[in-house]
Amino acid sequence: MDSSNSTEIAHEYPPFFKIYKDGRIERFTGIEIYHNYLNSFVAEANVVAVSVEYRRAPEHPVPIAYDDSWAALKWVASHADGKGPDDWLKNHADFESLFFAGDSAGANIAHHMGLRVGLEGLAGVKLDGIVLVHSYFWGKEPIGGEDTDAEKRRKVEALWRFTCPATSGVDDPYINPGTDPKLGSLGCKRVLICIAEKDIFKDRGWYYSELLGKNGYRGVVEVMEAQGEYHVFHLTNSTCENSVAMLKRIVSFINQGQA
Template sequence: MSDELAHDFFPIIKVYKDGRVDRLWGTSTLPASIDPQTSVQSKDVVISTAPPVSVRLYIPKSTTTELTRKLPLLVYFHGGGFCNGSAFSPTYHNYLNSLVSEANVVAVSVDYRLVPEHPLPAAYEDSWATLKWVESHFAGNGPEEWLNRHANLNRVFFSGDSAGANIAHHMGLRVGTEKLVGFKLNGIVLVHPYFWGEEPIGGELALAEDHTKMLAALWRFCYPLTSGSDDPVLNPGKDPKLGELGCEKVLVCVAEKDSLKDRGWYYSEVLKKSGWNGVVEVMEAKEEQHVFHLVNPSCDNAVTMLKKLVSFIN
């Protein structure tokens, strides 16, 4: 075994020259369950074996007590720089239990394939395949009984954090350009979205050069065929199709001390100018770092953000 590094993206991932991959966080998993705190039920469903794509489904306590009303559906895309994390990690499992309980929604948490074993666009393709699978439940006769029985596909929302927010944005664009007929996308929540660009904006001018170089290099590592940091996949400001985003409202959450903060604000500005006829709102958490709400879900800012998401969906 060689300890020579081919890629070092500390604190996310290291790849050795002999091919070994060392994910530095996000590898532990929890089984689906009935959550003792919230009574939210979850279960795992394989939607494709080639390529391997799974989801974790969540239904709130109300589905066992109220039999008639169908609930909004949230499709969630986890973060992790496209390299780390899963729909089954304790972080995302616990977050979705609380979000499903508070918002009283059905949720589909997508477990897409990860870089470097599966370079981008694999994560986008897996996420789109998941949306097509969700759409197959539109008439109430899809393969998954929980969605047939409990999900209102006229009230669909997407959300994700970091790389997952990038995916959520692109899935919203595909819904707009490819017109999935089987459901109506009402809104998208982008939490600390992973966008970037060749030219620094705002506070990025003050960032350490090695940090900005790392962000650009990480993107090339994730997407070897990319044109670079101004690829429309990473820089929505360069996307001529931006105005075709397939929903009526967008909430962008940013954190004051996150190096990606200005990209979230910039996204809201270019979206307004794109010809898109929806409403975009930005919520900034003061004094907070990237994905603080997952690290410390009970802090005041995380609770405030959760309440904001709940009111956005309802």
């Protein structure tokens, strides 16, 4: 056996993962930081949260993550009216006030789950709103002040094609909501979009807020921008002023829906 394959890199996509020629995958970040952040959020908002551990690419290519997330939501909804196997959900969750939230790829998924609720419904629950933090959206043509560097854009597109081999490209509705004719069918009445000034995806967040109104969405759209910050800064520096402010804004957004 050629032991050199264990150290030779086949594909590398920082800051997410690298793949070695022997098939081994090394991820640069894990889920502990998410668990800690979620605990802080739950304590501040006084809510019940369900964290979806969907299968991740490249081992499990997109759209498996969307399918897993929808299956998890159907499981949550199965607890409405005192049913379902989880006593904590049955006794404490408010199924009349449900929110989807996520950052980066999780925000992308939260959007698509909200859209699916609008198109298919989710029996037993009422979706009040979605929270999209630093959404992983993209597109073939640059928008706003988006980076036009061909090499940087090629890397974003290459990562997308690697995680979703069956895609038509970065104008696929999975990653570019602007190409989705069903965008206005989002199944909630409120949307909070959080962006970061120095995030490569910043302009996509602003663009998404504009697209909703242009595509017939009749709900309320709010946007919060953190000055001087980068992609998912709240995970690496959860106690900084901008992180605390964003957490409080999300908490306020959700608690407003429960009032």
